Amino acid sequence: MTGQLKLLGLGLGLLMLHALGTAVLPAGARPDLILVFALALGLRAAGTKALVLSFFLGFCVDVLSGSPLGLYAFLRGTACAATRLFDRALYLRAPILWALFVVCYALADALLMGLTLRLLVPEGTIPWSTILLRIPVSALMSAVLSVPLLSVLQRIDAEAQGEGGWTSLTSRVRS
């Protein structure tokens, strides 16, 4: 329970940091901390709670942005689920592989966002030129920050070992 509360606190803290980044950093260089967090949550063994937390944080982004309600909740929840899926095929806990995965997923996330928006607002103009300029740098920034964030999450999970952390997941996958 303490581990879950810590994760919720960390998630809300990252949301505030994300808001701070919006106020401080230029549009093209803002890391998507909530995406990174949702991806990292996908590595947890206590998957369902992590999935719900990812959806909740996405919902918070929906509330604080001009997006249609549920768009970010869907994308961040899907990010969490995708990590869980890929984690069965790839070893994502190594820092380099993890950072590479974050970059690739951030690009895929932009594509998914575009497709979802196309379905939702068919008459709307998707600002692809703007997005294509901003997303790659933002993805790189996210990747850089993803490595320390992963180690923080691993530490939280190690402390709350009983609730199912990385170690137990690793042993389960190997067995």
Next chain:
Amino acid sequence: MSDLLRRLSYSLTYLTLVSLCAVGMLAHRGPAELGLARRLVLSATLPLQRVVTFPVREGARLWNDYVGLIHVRKENERLRGRVGDLELENLQYREAIVSSERFQRLSGFRAKREVPMVPANVVAEDLSPWFQAVIIDQGSASGIGPGMPVITDSGVVGVVVGTTPGASKVLLILDPQSRVDVYIQRTRARGSVRGRSQQDCELAYVLREEDVRPGDLVLTSGLAAVYPKGLVVGEVSRVERLPHGLFQHAELQPAVDFRKLEEVFVILERRQLPADEEFSDDAEGLWPEAKQ
């Protein structure tokens, strides 16, 4: 059975939550009152967000003021000259207004000169690079409701899309979901301003044969049931006439500098398209105001 459920719990949770999101997205149709969950999240996160971003905003403001002072003497001289020109221009406009008012009285129109407005401060920007919205520190407790236009002394900012008692979410005209029905002041040509998540907008649906030039002032037409007529939206910055098609393509520089947006005004007047039966009601007029 319970083992199967345990195995499927992740997938079932994912599918349930995605379905909820899909319902939320499909139900999203323009400005509306915020639901309980959204109000709770906004009310809980906004004070935190304000605390986090306050030092940054104040720091930036101090820095801007300091840098601005370096050029203030030169700027002063230039502005003095400009004030003289504007005073002369102002006199001519006053004269025009007096004449206009007289004509309006004669023709029986009653123009509403003052609309109730609420000043508000921008406290948070959009967290997503895909959308353009801001959060202001006044909400339904001040009489603000979804669908109300938001302006500054420079021009149109956007429209309120959701409120809590102490805060409101404003969709900027820069957002790709935003549409503003406009006309060009010089030629009265009609069009629609669409956002594209940049600092400028697109001026769409202007007929090819219309005369549009860079520098033309673009004003709200008052026909799309959100903004009152005659508010400044911006200036045409580029015009491109394609060899084919019904419309010409133009770009618009908004009158408001959204990078420095701090204080705004919310017009406490919600306009609504009348229901079909109301078209026949002469007493209501063509565009009756919504009851607050």
